[in-house]
Amino acid sequence: MRQTANRLKPFFENINFEREDNTMMVNFGPQHPSAHGQMRLMLELKGEEVVKATPGIGYLHRGMEKMGENMIYNEFLPTTDRMDYIASTSNNYGFALAVEKLLGIEAPRRAEIIRTMLLELNRIMSHLFWLATHALDVGAMSVFLYAFREREYAMDLIEDYCGARLTHSAVRIGGVPLDLPDTWCEDLERFITNFEKEIDRYEGLLTENRIWRMRLENVGVIDEKLAxxxxxTGIVLRAAGVKWDLRKEMPYGLYPELDFNVPIASTGDAYGRYKCYIQEMRETAKILRQLIPMYKGSESSLMAHAPEYISAPKEQIMTQNYSLMQHFVLVTQGMRPPKGEIYVATESPKGELGYMIVSDGTPYAYKMKLRAPSFWHTGVLEEMLPGHQLADVVTIIGNLNIVFGEIDR
Known part of the structure; x- marks a missing residue:
């Protein structure tokens, strides 16, 4: 009991529970549904105004980085699904790309096209989830229903490809496990056509809605300096007027070949971030349209050819003795990357998602560190919440698009 008290001491040492003024301490979360995860937010209130905010994380104890250091590389890849579980493919891809850079290999073009399709479809799913839950927090029930309906259609496409709807594991180190089903591109095109019309519906319900604007405008302002x-990173930074998107500034994969814009705003408030999210969904639909003809004109190779690190195709494993032995070693013992250190950052739906891996030549990472955007966006609450009303706290937390699965270390 004494050890527990000592661990909690740094969190509570700046909080005075005994006071003679008119302020009051309130626990917001971790049980509050609008806390969007395992966050305890200590609010010091003077009436309805927030005087001081102390976000406390650590109510999800999985040790994700240590798990990555105690699993072989291929074994850890499905675990990354459980970080930002709203955008599983972005976690898979970021980790796979970091390991590929460490190995010095590249995925075949067809695999990279499929990856990018899944990434951008996952971006739509993540943004729709954000829009639905954020609107529900503020009181807009209809948008919640419409957005979740379209998200279900997007999840149907993901399920048609990999058989899963939430935790996909649809990417492999060196490529992808499967080709697209026969009619998948046609289904995707129909989805995009309908989705673009639905975005107009969301805007019709929200963008000029008087209540929506009153709840979001000049609320949760994050200017360029604070950001x-x-x-x-991500839309939180771009809504502050900084045009920074890793797909453009530090391009990877197929993004240098794709034509899309990076939406920005100048207000830095919750309403500016909302408009950036809406516009980014339109740009994502534009990217997906460009990928369909690229896929149809690509060769059929799906995995990189690197026998030292990547298993041979299943046909070879079943017919060639050497390929079978190599596959057995890779599965049971794991690949052995060269000694070195790598950091690879990708633009997840929430911002910069980075993997730092230190290899000592063994099948296990000597050191692994994860740079997840939600961690930093939770910290900024301490500085931005004071001066707001209690009702605005729900709006701001939902607007920042925080998922606590990727805050856990």
């Missing part, structure tokens, strides 16, 4: 000082 940079707290390491904010």
């Amino acid at each position: 940079k000082s707290w390491g904010c």
Whole structure:
């Protein structure tokens, strides 16, 4: 009991529970449904105004980085699904790309096209989940129903490819496990056509809605200086006027070949972030349209040819003795990357998702560190919440698009 008290001491040492003024301490979460995960937010209130905010994380104890250091590389890849579980493919891809850079291999073009399709479809799913839950937090029930309906259609496409709807594991180190089903591209095109019309519906319900604007405008303002000082990325940074998208600034995969814009805003408030999310969904639909003809004109190879690190195709494993032995060693013992250190960052739906891997030449990473955007966007609450009303706290937390699965270390 004494050890537990000592561990909690740094969290509570700046909080005075005994006071003679008119302020009051309130626990917001971790049970509150609008806390969007395992966050305890200590609010010091003067009436309805927030005087001080102390976000406390650590209510999800999985040790994701240590798990990555105690699993062989291929074994850890499905575990990354459980970080930002709303955008599983972005976690898979970021880790696979980091290991590929460490190995010095590249995925075949067809595999990279499929990966990008899944990434951008997952971006739509993530943004729709954000829009639905954020609107519900503020009181807009209809948008929640419409957005979740379209998200289900997007999940149907993911399920048609890999058989899973939430935790996909649809990417492999070196490529992808499967080719697209026969009519998948046609289904995707129909989805995009309908989705673009639905975005107009969302905007018709929200963008000029008087209540929506009153709840979001000039609320949760994060200017450029504050965003940079707290390491904010993604739409939180772009809504502050900084045009920074890793797909453009530090391009990877097929993104240098794709034509899309990076939406920005100048207000830095919750309403500016909302408009950036809406516009980014339109740009994602534009990217998916470009990928369909690219896929149809690509060769059929799906995995990189690197026998030292990547298993041979199943046909060879079943017919060639050497390929079978190599596959057995890779599955039971794991690949052995060369000694070295790598950091690879990708643009997940929430911001910069980075993997740092240190290899000592064994099948296990000597050191692994994860750079997840939600961690930094939770920290900024401490500085941005004071001065707001209690009702605005729900709006701000939902608007920042925080998922606590990727905050866990």
